[in-house]
Amino acid sequence: MKQAELNSVATKPVMVLKVGGALLQCEMGMARLMEAAAKIIANGQPLVMVHGGGCLVDEQLKANGMTTEKLDGLRVTPEAQIPVVVGALAGTSNKILQAAAMKAGVTCLGMSLADAGMMNAKIKDPLLGLVGEVEPNDASYLEFVLAKGWMPIVSSIAISDEGQMLNVNADQAATALAKLVSGSLVLLSDVSGVLDGKGQLINSLNREQVNELTKIGVIEKGMKVKVEAALDVAESMGQAVQIASWRHAQQLIALCQGETVGTQIQP
Ligand SMILES: Nc1ncnc2c1ncn2[C@@H]1O[C@H](COP(=O)(O)OP(=O)(O)O)[C@@H](O)[C@H]1O
Numbered sequence: 194m195k196q197a198e199l200n201s202v203a204t205k206p207v208m209v210l211k212v213g214g215a216l217l218q219c220e221m222g223m224a225r226l227m228e229a230a231a232k233i234i235a236n237g238q239p240l241v242m243v244h245g246g247g248c249l250v251d252e253q254l255k256a257n258g259m260t261t262e263k264l265d266g267l268r269v270t271p272e273a274q275i276p277v278v279v280g281a282l283a284g285t286s287n288k289i290l291q292a293a294a295m296k297a298g299v300t301c302l303g304m305s306l307a308d309a310g311m312m313n314a315k316i317k318d319p320l321l322g323l324v325g326e327v328e329p330n331d332a333s334y335l336e337f338v339l340a341k342g343w344m345p346i347v348s349s350i351a352i353s354d355e356g357q358m359l360n361v362n363a364d365q366a367a368t369a370l371a372k373l374v375s376g377s378l379v380l381l382s383d384v385s386g387v388l389d390g391k392g393q394l395i396n397s398l399n400r401e402q403v404n405e406l407t408k409i410g411v412i413e414k415g416m417k418v419k420v421e422a423a424l425d426v427a428e429s430m431g432q433a434v435q436i437a438s439w440r441h442a443q444q445l446i447a448l449c450q451g452e453t454v455g456t457q458i459q460p
C-alpha cells in the first residue's frame with residue numbers, strides 16, 4: 194500500500210458492520226454486500242464485519258435433536274449445546290461469509306471475539322446458561338489488521354478467562370466492537386429498519402420513543418435486543434447508530450457518504 198493510502202486508512206473512522214443470520218441464506222444478498230464492502234475498503238474506509246447466524250444455530254440444533262428456547266431475544270444455551278452453537282457460528286457462518294468476501298476480492302480474516310484478548314467475557318446471567326457478555330479490552334490486533342487494509346469477519350463466540358466458550362448475541366458483540374475501535378455502528382438485518390405498528394419504516398428513534406414502542410409490543414424479540422444494543426452505543430459514544438437492511442447493499446455506499454438509511458437510533 195502506498196503511504197497516501199495508508200494515511201487515508203488511518204484518518205477515516207472505522208465502520209463496524211453487523212449482519213444478521215438470514216443474510217447467510219441469501220447468496221445474492223451476500224455477493225452484493227461483499228461487493229459493497231470491497232468498494233468501501235478500496236475507498237480507504239476501514240471495515241469490521243461482525244455476524245450472527247441465529248437461523249443456522251436453529252437448523253443445527255434441530256439436526257442434532259435438540260430443542261431451543263429464547264428469553265427476551267437471547268438464546269438459552271445449555272452446556273450440552275455449546276459445541277453445536279460454536280460450530281454453527283464460529284465455524285459454518287464465519288466461513289460462509291469469508292468465502293463470499295474472498296469471492297468479491299476482499300482480503301479478510303475469519304475470527305471470533307476470543308482472539309488476541311480483544312474482549313473480556315463473562316457469563317451474562319446463569320438463567321441463560323452459557324450466554325456471554327463482553328467488554329472491550331485490547332484493540333491492537335484489530336488495529337494491525339485494519340492498517341493492512343484487511344477486513345476482519347468476527348463471529349460472536351467469546352471465551353472467558355476460565356476458558357469457557359460463550360454464546361454472545363451478535364448485536365451485543367457489535368456494540369462492544371464499535372466501542373473497542375471507537376467506530377461507527379451499522380446493524381444490518383432482513384428488515385428495512387425499525388417498523389411501526391403498521392409496518393412503516395421509522396426514520397429516527399430516541400430512548401423515550403423506543404421505550405414507548407417496546408411497552409406497546411411494537412418492538413419485540415430480536416429487534417428489541419438490536420435497538421437496546423444501538424441505544425447503548427448511541428448514548429455511550431454520543432453518536433447515532435443505523436439499523437438498516439442488508440438487502441440494499443447500495444445503501445451502504447450511501448451511508449459511507451454521510452447519508453442516512455433505515456432507522457437512526459439517536460443518542
Ligand atoms: N418493530 C419491529 N420492526 C422490525 N422488525 C421487528 C420489530 N419487532 C420485531 N421485529 C423482528 O425482529 C427481526 C430482526 O431481528 P433478528 O431476527 O434478531 O435479526 P438479525 O438476525 O438480522 O439480527 C425482524 O425480522 C422482525 O421479525
Ligand SMILES: CC(=O)N[C@@H](CCC(=O)OP(=O)(O)O)C(=O)O
Nearest residue numbers: 213214245246247267268362363
Ligand atoms: C445469546 C444469543 O442469543 N446468541 C445468538 C448468536 C447469534 C445471533 O445473534 O444471530 P443473529 O444476529 O442472526 O440473530 C444465537 O444463539 O442465536
